[in-house]
Amino acid sequence: MKAAVLAAAAAMVAGGVSAGRSHGHRHAHALFEKKGLNGTDEVCKPGCTTIYSTITGEMTIVPPAPKTTSTSVAPVPTTTGPITVPTPIPQTCPTPGTYTFPATTVVVTETTTVCGATTTQVPSGTHTLGGVTTVVTTATTVVCPVATTETQNGVVTSVIKTTTFVCPSAGTYTIAPITTTVPSVTTVVVPVVTTYCPGTYTAPAVVTTVTETNVVVYCPFTSQAPEPTLAPAPTSPAPAPAESSPAESAPAAPAPSLGTSGKKWAMTYTPFTPEGGCKGAEEVMSDVAAIAGAGFTTLRVYSTDCDTLPNVGAAARAHGLRMIIGIFIGKVGCDNGNPDVAEQIAALKEWSQWDLVDLCVVGNEAMFNGFCSVSELTSLITRVKSELASVGYNGPFTTTDVVSAWIGNDVSSVCSVIDVVATNAHAYFNSETSPSAAGKFVAGQLSIVENVCGKPGYVMETGWPNAGKCNGVACPGEAEQRTAIESIESELGNKVVFFSFRDDPWKQPGDCDCEQHWGCAKVWGL
Template sequence: MKKAAVLAAAAALAGSASASRHGHRNVHRHLAKKDLSTGLATADVCVPTCTTIYSTIYGEATILPPAETPKPSPSPVPETTAAPAPPPSEPATVPTPIVTTCETTGVYTFPATTIVLTETVTTCGASTTQVPSGTHTLGGVTTIVETATEIVCPVATTSTAPNGVVTSFVTETTYVCPTPGTYTIAPITVTVTEPSATVAVPTLTTYEPGTYTAPAVTTTITETNYVYVCPFTSEGVPAPSEPTSAPEPAPQAIEVPKPEPVTSQAPPPPAKTSTPISSGGPKKLGGGKHWAMTYTPFREDGTCKTAAEVSSDVAAIAGAGFKTLRVYSTDCDTLPNVGAAARANGLRMIVGIFIGAPGCDNGNPTVAAQISALKEWKQWDLVDLCVVGNEALFNGFCSVDQLAGLIQHVRSELSSVGYTGPFTTTDVVSAWLNNDVQPICQAIDVVACNAHAYFNAGTLPKDAGKFVAGQLAIVEKICGKTGYIMETGWPKAGNCIGVACAGPEEQRTAIHSIEEEVGSKAVFFSFRDDPWKAPGACNCEQHWGCGDVFGA
């Protein structure tokens, strides 16, 4: 570690000028009494240091099959007109996001801040996630191994002193992976006693020498005790490396429903339009009341399905009237098996490059292997769209510049073997709102988002379609491009989140609502239930299979 600095901060997602995010609506009361630039109690602030601790951990870790799980989708809220002065922020010493608590609603102006680094700085930072009451395992480093092996990697973690002071620090860990599989190494465990809480998950970020600027921002805050984050951008230097450890996607926050319908809420102002890079331009996508379905070739125990099993599934999806399949990656012989079944049943394909915890760098061997698999397969006559990354911004796997660069790299690689179709990436709406995504807008041909109305506490199943349509309208305005929904659905089992309750009838009602409103531009999630997944805080992650709603 070259130079260590500490930020045991709650690096919450950045706010926007006219909409707040779902995960920030119920900031924990105890956070209001803490300095959110350090995460420490203001009455007894002890600035910790970043230390390196060497340890070896032996034993079993949780082996997780590769998965695509729905994430909370945000909903915008109306603006207000009050105009208090923003609370003062402490001068930053490293370009980690500046965190401010806006105690009242109104219009806030945050001044510009510039930091100049003359040497490489590694910080113990943090990202935040919203969790309900209970004990949660968060963060850590996720890695995939193909054989029994020993992994050595740095991780960010925390320790709590008897006086309650929390210290973030870096530890280099040696982990013995006893079998092939996907391992999450050295996560932290957090216990929440209140109904819901925003908790910080430690991360590692390295900044290269250069000038970093957090621009001046004027924004409307519509909630009390709202946590606003202003990120830095760099000038003439590489973007900071993504965290070595990333927090789990945020579970739902349980809220009292808002009286206003989602469709009446104000979208963000229109963004600058940009021209797609591809010379051929986007193909015509969508059509019909049920355009596409997500498909992952896994059995109930998480192992790979055979070609015959895949063929049976795809035939059922085609029989239900779908035109297109969306696949996330190239593992489990997805391209040859799903491709052959799609061709036999007259279906189109949306192919994908999956980005996980190793990050967004196009030198990442997992990403490189997927690019190679697509180049070798190259059955482009079946392919309508290529999606590079699924919620990579939301999960902290990529910076905006890294993701834009990777999309351009994939475009170059696939075009070299004949692919001329459109490219995109997909994320939850909060990720589109909370980042300066214009570099991504310039790199894609169409814009896409994942929108799950179930995670919005104020949405009844019958209104799911209106919610999803509203989410789509927001992202279309951000990039000034035609948009599509890459994941949407409703679980048939799980907890109630406000008025959003899971169940077979609720799923059927929600699916039909989405079908009527945006079915021609939506990819439904997912074909069958996934019993091999962890149930998640919502107890719903295994129960999104909706093929039977369509008769599949």
């Protein structure tokens, strides 16, 4: 994605296919393995050289958090001039009293990357935070913007630097994190790369009362680029274009309303036996009953093999669950002539139980694995939308991939054909993330992806292995899995799909000895 990179201060913000179709069934199995999210069996630790090229900007002190006692929002926005990106606006209150700050609207005309901030609470000790996590499949050199801090004359400043990162082998690497030492429990400001897509952003008017002197209040931009509006309907009947496609003539997709108000949303489900065969309808029904009993509202399925649609669909209907359906793309590629993709589309069209479906996911890490170019994926999503619209599905679409695929490609065309953005985020494969920090890691990954497209985002896979080898401080185990999943659930359980229901003994263990052990049902007593 084309980006104009700027430097700015970090600021704390207030606020029915036959089960006998074994080729597709086995083919999907191989891709469901995690393998470090890098396509290899290795869990690698960083050991690379970092070469910096600074993009300079104005030095600014990182300010204290605002101290306010009450806040209310006034409705009428106004437009101001000098601000070029929607970073929170600092407003100084020199004496106690009630202050009114007018609304501000910023129009971003091109994709712009700046140095933003997030906050995290850490215990006493030395901590490594932030940076950019990337996954590579071979020895390579990565060039990307990273947010970091500099200290000059006692002033700490957040800046963006272009980093050339030499990766000696396949693996997961955290590029240019910051290290901080604190004497006690402290809320730390961590610089992050923040991308703003073209659109209109509004900071509402704020009326606030402060009780101390020299308080700095931040007015964040809470309203991002609006969804495109539809042209008004004609006042009299008009004939349809002579050659309109089903996708062009179908009603526009409604605004997505996904997730849940609670802390449990969805679970991935693959109807495979421990030996790698296909489960029957009764066994699927029993599994789905258990998932529903644990309080989940939604199931994510990847493909249409193993009679997934009729069996899982019937079980979901019987137990009141929603479904996230999928088109699975494998090593044969994702061009429109792919027969495996064509079979899945045909199966979905035959099934057509759209009243159960909340979202359609076209591709699972297809860009990262090199199965789809950006243009091929864009074309395929457009085709699937057209095909499913012809049989009545007008719900939202997305594709899901790891963060490195979203930020490492110009994905603007993909962003234009999806309704929500999605990522797969597994904190275990970051060697510096302990189980208790898994929720913060996953939330950070989601935030990055949401900024890429400027659309609401969801995590289509996240979890923690219950057995295997330690990857730095990321150690697997039943207790560690419980800690990690509770951390993720607490942080953003209403927006994540947990991976996975049961262990998968049919998989190869991998160098991490963890591939078979992502089943998390025991965490909820199942």
